[in-house]
Amino acid sequence: xxxxxxxxxxxxxxxxxxxxxDTHFGTAQPKVIEALVRLVRMHAPGQAILSGDVTxxxxxxxxxxxxxxxxxxxxxxxxxxxxxxxxxxxxxxxxLFQPYARYRAAFGDVLAPELQTPAWCLLSNNTxxxxxxKHGEISHAQIADTARxxxxxxxxxxxxxxxxxxxxxxxxxxAGERKNMLRGAASAVKAWAAAGADIVLGxxxxxxxxVPLHRRAPWLPATPNGAAPRPMWAVQAGTAVSSRTRPGAxxxxxxxxxxxxxxxxxCAVERWxxxxxxxAFVLVHTDLLELAAPLSEHTSNSF
Numbered sequence: 154x155x156x157x158x159x160x161x162x163x164x165x166x167x168x169x170x171x172x173x174x175d176t177h178f179g180t181a182q183p184k185v186i187e188a189l190v191r192l193v194r195m196h197a198p199g200q201a202i203l204s205g206d207v208t209x210x211x212x213x214x215x216x217x218x219x220x221x222x223x224x225x226x227x228x229x230x231x232x233x234x235x236x237x238x239x240x241x242x243x244x245x246x247x248x249l250f251q252p253y254a255r256y257r258a259a260f261g262d263v264l265a266p267e268l269q270t271p272a273w274c275l276l277s278n279n280t281x282x283x284x285x286x287k288h289g290e291i292s293h294a295q296i297a298d299t300a301r302x303x304x305x306x307x308x309x310x311x312x313x314x315x316x317x318x319x320x321x322x323x324x325x326x327x328a329g330e331r332k333n334m335l336r337g338a339a340s341a342v343k344a345w346a347a348a349g350a351d352i353v354l355g356x357x358x359x360x361x362x363x364v365p366l367h368r369r370a371p372w373l374p375a376t377p378n379g380a381a382p383r384p385m386w387a388v389q390a391g392t393a394v395s396s397r398t399r400p401g402a403x404x405x406x407x408x409x410x411x412x413x414x415x416x417x418x419x420c421a422v423e424r425w426x427x428x429x430x431x432x433a434f435v436l437v438h439t440d441l442l443e444l445a446a447p448l449s450e451h452t453s454n455s456f
Contacts, residue, residue, distance in 0.1 A: 168272050170316070171201035171228065172388065172407040174356025177238065177395035178219040179209030185394045185404050185427050186222060192425060192434040193226050196408060200268060201228045202275060204356040204390065205236025205320030207256070210243070216259035222394075232266045234277045236320040236357065237287045252283040265295075267302065269313075272411040274306035277318040280335055289321035289357070290336035299341075300348035307349040311447040312413045314420050315351045322355040324387040326362055333358050342366055346381035351444045352409070352420065353387050359399045361391040361407070361424050363440040384445050388422055403427050406434065418444040 171193065203223070208215035223231055239256050241247040247254065253264060264279040276299055280289035299317055306315050321335040323342060335341070335355075345353070346366065353366070366381040391405035392398055404427035412419040420442045425434040 166197055167199040167270055168411040169196060169198040169200075170273060170275070170409040170411075171196075171198040171226075172204065172354050172390050172409060173201065173393040174204040174320075174354075174390035175206040175236065175359055175392040175395060175397070176203065176219060176222070177206055177209045177392060177397055178222070179212070179215040180396045181218070181222075181394045182396055182404075184432060188427055188433050189394060189406065190225055192406070193228065198228055198408065200230040200270065200273060200275065201226065201232070202277070202316075202318045202354060203231070203233040204318050204354050205234050205281070206238040206356060207233060207236065207260070208239055209395075211239050211241045211255055213255050213258070216255050220259040230268050230270070232268055232275060232277060232318070233260050234266070234279055234318055234320060235264060235281050237281050237285065237289065240281060240283055242286075248283055269306070271310070271312075272314065272413070274303070274310070274313040274315040275318070276302055276316065280319045280321055287357075288333070288336060289319070291319065291341050292337065293340070296337065296341050296344050300344045303345060303348035303350050312415070312418065314409075314411050314413065314418065314444065315349050316354060316409075317345055317350055317352070318354040320355065321357045322387065322389055323353045324364055324366060325358070326360070326364060330358055330360070342381050342385070346383050346385040349445075350385055351418075352442070353385070354390070355387065356390050356392075358389070359392045359395075359397060360389060360402050361405045362389050363387070363422055363442070384443060386422075386442050391426075403429075404434075405437075413444075413447075415447060418447060420444060 240252045268275040366385045408423040410421040422440045
């Protein structure tokens with residue numbers, strides 16, 4: 154996504170990452186949009202990731218609305234990836250021959266953007282496929298390329314928090330959601346953790362949660378060893394502004410705040426829910442993620 158004008162320390166700016174997902178423009182709620190704009194202006198994150206399902210039906214008008222919304226946020230560095238709803242469903246010629254044409258017109262040709270800052274290594278993958286209605290998959294080539302880029306980040310800047318964004322979840326909490334998991338998740342978890350990933354961001358199911366991928370638990374994909382080989386976390390976002398909320402999960406976004414020194418790496422994940430009575434996004438929960446220690450001490454804290 155081309156960088157809109159403006160916007161980067163630790164609790165604000167360059168040390169803060171906005172994670173939003175499943176905006177589903179075409180079903181977006183004006184009051185929630187305005188509340189999210191106010192939240193962003195208050196916290197001034199230096200970068201943002203929109204993890205797919207930008208639109209509801211991938212129309213040109215919906216993409217234009219989404220682009221205008223992102224520009225209003227005025228965040229210095231914004232990344233977006235497509236979701237299954239961003240491929241035309243009913244326009245079969247477009248789906249078959251130009252599935253991403255409207256997405257690219259609004260957000261640029263790169264479907265898996267990357268951003269490197271002193272605090273963050275932000276990578277992404279396009280997990281949609283034109284031949285799938287909603288299920289996503291990650292190929293062996295995508296997994297290997299992402300692992301290679303993670304390894305480069307570890308060598309170049311051990312203190313960076315290394316984040317990979319996908320659309321479909323790499324892990325779930327509820328048995329009924331396992332059908333929605335990313336195909337190839339088990340291989341991705343194993344390879345990316347070994348290469349140095351700290352966090353995998355996702356959306357798709359409109360349920361916000363944080364789970365450790367390095368512990369044996371029901372939400373883990375079926376990896377050979379049962380868990381990631383080092384600390385790594387799955388962070389899911391709910392639907393940011395759409396009316397398509399789930400029971401018990403209102404509109405929500407995440408703010409991730411880097412907290413790394415030469416001897417310790419941590420990330421606070423704040424969940425902000427939209428509360429209609431307050432007409433505002435309100436902080437409802439914070440997870441403090443303990444990350445793997447730096448591999449070397451040649452870099453000082455410069456966020």
